Amino acid sequence: MLRNAWVIPLVPVASFWLILFFGKKLPKKGAEIGILALLLSLGLSLAVATQWIGTEGTVPVAHHGADAGHGAPAKDDHGAPAEDDHGKPAADAHGGEAQGGDEELKRAPVERKFLWWQNGDVEVTFGSLIDGLSVAILVMVSIISLLVHLFSMAYMHGDRRFTHYYAALSLFTSGMFILVVAPSTLQMILGWEMMGLCSFMLIGHWWEDQANSNAALKAFFTTRTGDIGLLVGVSMLFFLAGQSFDVMHINNEALAGHMSQGALTVAAAALLLAVIGKSAQFPLHTWLPDAMAGPTPVSAMIHAATMVVAGVFLIARLYGVFFQGFEIGAGDGYSPVAMVGGLTILIAAALAFVQADIKKVLAYSTVSQLGYMVMALGVGAWTAAVFHVVTHAFFKAGLFLGAGSVAHSGSHHSFDMKKDMGGLKKHMPITFWTFTICSLALAGVFPLAGFWSKDEILLGAGEGGYDAFMYIGLLGAFMTAAYMTRCVYLTFFGEARGAAAHHHPHESPKLITVPLIILATLAVVTGFLNAPGVLKFTEWFEPAFVSNVVTHHDFSITTAIIGSIAGAAGIAVAALYYWRNLGPHRLTERSGAARGVYRFLDQRYYLDHLYTGVIVNGIKGPVARAAYWTNQHVLDGIVNAAGITMRALGRFIYKYIDQGLIDGTVNGAGVGAEESGTALRTIQTGRVQNYAAVLFGAVAVIGLTLVLTSG
Amino acid sequence: MYLNQFLFLAAFLFCVGVYGVLARKNAVLVLMSIELILNAVNINLVAFGAFHDTVAGQVFALFVIAVAAAEVGVGLAIVLLMYRNRHSIDLAEADLLKG
Numbered sequence: 130m131l132r133n134a135w136v137i138p139l140v141p142v143a144s145f146w147l148i149l150f151f152g153k154k155l156p157k158k159g160a161e162i163g164i165l166a167l168l169l170s171l172g173l174s175l176a177v178a179t180q181w182i183g184t185e186g187t188v189p190v191a192h193h194g195a196d197a198g199h200g201a202p203a204k205d206d207h208g209a210p211a212e213d214d215h216g217k218p219a220a221d222a223h224g225g226e227a228q229g230g231d232e233e234l235k236r237a238p239v240e241r242k243f244l245w246w247q248n249g250d251v252e253v254t255f256g257s258l259i260d261g262l263s264v265a266i267l268v269m270v271s272i273i274s275l276l277v278h279l280f281s282m283a284y285m286h287g288d289r290r291f292t293h294y295y296a297a298l299s300l301f302t303s304g305m306f307i308l309v310v311a312p313s314t315l316q317m318i319l320g321w322e323m324m325g326l327c328s329f330m331l332i333g334h335w336w337e338d339q340a341n342s343n344a345a346l347k348a349f350f351t352t353r354t355g356d357i358g359l360l361v362g363v364s365m366l367f368f369l370a371g372q373s374f375d376v377m378h379i380n381n382e383a384l385a386g387h388m389s390q391g392a393l394t395v396a397a398a399a400l401l402l403a404v405i406g407k408s409a410q411f412p413l414h415t416w417l418p419d420a421m422a423g424p425t426p427v428s429a430m431i432h433a434a435t436m437v438v439a440g441v442f443l444i445a446r447l448y449g450v451f452f453q454g455f456e457i458g459a460g461d462g463y464s465p466v467a468m469v470g471g472l473t474i475l476i477a478a479a480l481a482f483v484q485a486d487i488k489k490v491l492a493y494s495t496v497s498q499l500g501y502m503v504m505a506l507g508v509g510a511w512t513a514a515v516f517h518v519v520t521h522a523f524f525k526a527g528l529f530l531g532a533g534s535v536a537h538s539g540s541h542h543s544f545d546m547k548k549d550m551g552g553l554k555k556h557m558p559i560t561f562w563t564f565t566i567c568s569l570a571l572a573g574v575f576p577l578a579g580f581w582s583k584d585e586i587l588l589g590a591g592e593g594g595y596d597a598f599m600y601i602g603l604l605g606a607f608m609t610a611a612y613m614t615r616c617v618y619l620t621f622f623g624e625a626r627g628a629a630a631h632h633h634p635h636e637s638p639k640l641i642t643v644p645l646i647i648l649a650t651l652a653v654v655t656g657f658l659n660a661p662g663v664l665k666f667t668e669w670f671e672p673a674f675v676s677n678v679v680t681h682h683d684f685s686i687t688t689a690i691i692g693s694i695a696g697a698a699g700i701a702v703a704a705l706y707y708w709r710n711l712g713p714h715r716l717t718e719r720s721g722a723a724r725g726v727y728r729f730l731d732q733r734y735y736l737d738h739l740y741t742g743v744i745v746n747g748i749k750g751p752v753a754r755a756a757y758w759t760n761q762h763v764l765d766g767i768v769n770a771a772g773i774t775m776r777a778l779g780r781f782i783y784k785y786i787d788q789g790l791i792d793g794t795v796n797g798a799g800v801g802a803e804e805s806g807t808a809l810r811t812i813q814t815g816r817v818q819n820y821a822a823v824l825f826g827a828v829a830v831i832g833l834t835l836v837l838t839s840g
Numbered sequence: 841m842y843l844n845q846f847l848f849l850a851a852f853l854f855c856v857g858v859y860g861v862l863a864r865k866n867a868v869l870v871l872m873s874i875e876l877i878l879n880a881v882n883i884n885l886v887a888f889g890a891f892h893d894t895v896a897g898q899v900f901a902l903f904v905i906a907v908a909a910a911e912v913g914v915g916l917a918i919v920l921l922m923y924r925n926r927h928s929i930d931l932a933e934a935d936l937l938k939g
Contacts, residue, residue: 813937813938814935814938815934815935815936815937815938816931816932816934816935816938817870817931817934818861818862818863818870818931818932821861821862822862825858825861825862
């Protein structure tokens, strides 16, 4: 199965076409095909995971434990010696160096490639690359996508484009699968762009509403801005790696120091731009909150399993490029990747406080959590980042589906926490408990999943020489806990308001609650995978090429306690503010400065004004006018002049060449044929005997000639 | 044996045949003249065969006679149809191919 993992993306692709062609005729309008396909994908992914875990490790890696104690182990180990790595993978070089020392065996990645097309010596392949990273993400994506498919059956019931919705959902999942198993950067681009397209279709699912349609366009164009970086980065890596699209080859070449450092940094920066667009990092994060215009299960997909995870996955997959390009291992406290992530954590978390829409709170929370993942990758905590991707996927999907459940049965399709919710706890117990568990997991409360992964990120930042980012992470943890408490309070506690009071809220049907319960359970248990002493996640899912360069830190009880205190403090502050009514209420009405801050946050730092008002309108206004003037005067002048010249030329040609020369020739040929025909017809008497006479005469002449010449 | 006498006879017959083909108006006579030409050739073949003491000439002559029989069959059929359609077998009048 490890070698046949390439079929996993094909299952949802097949389901896409089947739903499109036959969906409308089926009793469940195509939903059953999507669910069966995802069940099959999940089964295959689990088979892959089981086999992967059962595989013996064969690749020796140098073990960078925290006890090794050297500041920048990765760079020191493989930066300098150029003579011992003649085209050998970095892993070999390390195995040799680490002889006799602390060393462990990692599973070798399993690659399967088929030739797609060939151009000279350049072979473009598709297929599958199975290593720890792809196994972990495959399983995670299959689970989330399956639950979203199930949830949508109830949530989207009776929708006018139900079948198309399921088709797009299948294609969306296959896009992620294609990206996850990609052995070549080109296949990554394919999956990446498929997701861009599907997110556009799904966000704009209810396109009759202008706002939804605008949100879809915004998501598409904003991510496209980043995609320019992806194309540039992939092209640069293609040449830097000696004309190769092969992911593992690129990683090994980058880590072995075979690439020019300057060019590698530029390529990594270009790829970082792609990540900023796709994973909604500051300053291109503005599309993600607007993407809430789509159906809620789609938001769960986009935020947990696909789309935004793709950016983080890109860094994790091409980690060699980022690690070497930005010199992450140096531990000098400065790394562009970590800075982007850290900035995003705080900026998005602050925005989450002023949202009235429950989905927007969750959206900014996703942006903030993605910031954690990117920051973790930026400080060298690869495993922590990927672990956080997985744990975050479960509780964030649970939160989004929970919000969907509230809107479906509690607040009459409204997402406004302040107007239409409140007091839903007693009406929707299952939704309340699952939502709360997922919120606690997100807030990083011991012993839920978020605690373990966030703790690892803080640990990685603190021990890896990036102290500033650890403090940012702690502040982020505090803010996360506080805004999630606010969100839970406004939704489930207090007075029932608006629709929640007047529309008889009730618990959602089983198709909605069962996925919620599964996700809440996963949000509780996933964290223990990598709890200290277990560390199965690291053992199973950390690829060899990463293990070679990153440093592992032992669990630190101090960091755990400080992290927990930050989270608990956040919860406590928010709880006191809302339940006990303590703290500065109505501050915005009393203080001008506070009102200013609120307004600044409410307007999302004026970034949207900058993008649409300044950049887009700037282009639309003067630039468009200048282009119009140029068009009218310069281009049209050229075109008109060309036209007049051509007309004169045409007239000349008609008169002299066409009428004189060509017609003359044609007529001449006709007349000549007629005249010669008239001349020749006289000998065509039609009398047999005349022809016979000519025949005999000719034979006589030929015979005479033969007699005379043979003489 | 004297070959010349046979060759002279054949040449004479040939010339008579050619004259008949070219000068006669009557289609049947033209056919008969063609027979004369063929038989002139036959005489030549047999004469040369006897001269060289082989039977090849006689065999060849037999083939010519067989083909001539077929040719006469087709030719007379044409003449018959011509007569039916035009009530005349004058070749001078059969000039539909005149250009």
